[in-house]
Amino acid sequence: MKRQTEPKRPLSIAAATTATAPRLLRSVVLVGMMGSGKTAIGRALAARLGALFIDSDSEIEAAANASIAEIFARDGEAFFRNREAEVIARLLSGPPCVLSTGGGAFVQPGNRTAIAARGVSLWLDADIDTLWDRVRQKETRPLLRTPDPRGTLVALFEARVPLYRLADLHLKVEPSHAISETATRALALLASRPDVMETPK
Numbered sequence: 001m002k003r004q005t006e007p008k009r010p011l012s013i014a015a016a017t018t019a020t021a022p023r024l025l026r027s028v029v030l031v032g033m034m035g036s037g038k039t040a041i042g043r044a045l046a047a048r049l050g051a052l053f054i055d056s057d058s059e060i061e062a063a064a065n066a067s068i069a070e071i072f073a074r075d076g077e078a079f080f081r082n083r084e085a086e087v088i089a090r091l092l093s094g095p096p097c098v099l100s101t102g103g104g105a106f107v108q109p110g111n112r113t114a115i116a117a118r119g120v121s122l123w124l125d126a127d128i129d130t131l132w133d134r135v136r137q138k139e140t141r142p143l144l145r146t147p148d149p150r151g152t153l154v155a156l157f158e159a160r161v162p163l164y165r166l167a168d169l170h171l172k173v174e175p176s177h178a179i180s181e182t183a184t185r186a187l188a189l190l191a192s193r194p195d196v197m198e199t200p201k
C-alpha cells in the first residue's frame with residue numbers, strides 16, 4: 001500500500017510577505033506640509049515593507065491624553081514642539097519603522113539632527129492648491145485657526161519649503177496618483193539607498 005504523504009502547506013500571508021518584502025535597516029521618516037499625505041502614504045509604504053507604521057502626532061496625543069489642537073490651546077506651540085521632539089527621539093530609538101511626522105517637525109533643527117542620525121527623511125512635496133483642497137474643511141489644524149487660513153497656509157508653505165528641501169529624499173506628490181502608486185514611487189526612491197532598505201535577492 002502506497003504511503004500517503006502530507007500535502008505541503010502553503011506559506012501564510014505573513015510569512016510570504018516577510019520572505020519577499022524588502023527589509024528596513026533605518027527608519028523612514030516622512031516629512032512635509034499638512035495635507036501632503038504622510039499618514040496615508042506612510043501606511044501603504046509600511047504595508048509594502050512589512051514594517052510598523054507610527055504617526056508621531058498620534059503618539060503625542062496618546063501620551064498627553066489630548067488632541068493636538070487642545071495641546072496648542074492649553075499649553076502653546078513651544079510646549080508642543082518640546083513634546084514632539086521627545087516623542088520623535090523615542091520612536092527613532094526603536095526598531096526601524098515608517099514614521100509620519102507633523103508638518104512643523106522637520107523645521108526644528110534638533111529633529112533634523114535626530115532623524116539624520118537614526119533614519120532617512122523623505123519629503124512628500126505637494127503643491128499649495130492640493131494642500132488647501134485637503135485641509136480647508138478640517139477643524140483639527142490649530143495653525144490654520146486664523147481669519148485667513150489659506151493665507152496662513154501659503155505663509156507656512158513658503159517658510160517651510162526651503163527646510164523640507166534639506167530632506168534626504170524628495171518625492172513630488174501628484175494629486176492624480178492613487179496612494180498605492182505614490183507608495184510604489186516612494187519604494188523606488190528607497191531602493192536607491194542600500195543603507196536604508198535591503199532588497200531580497
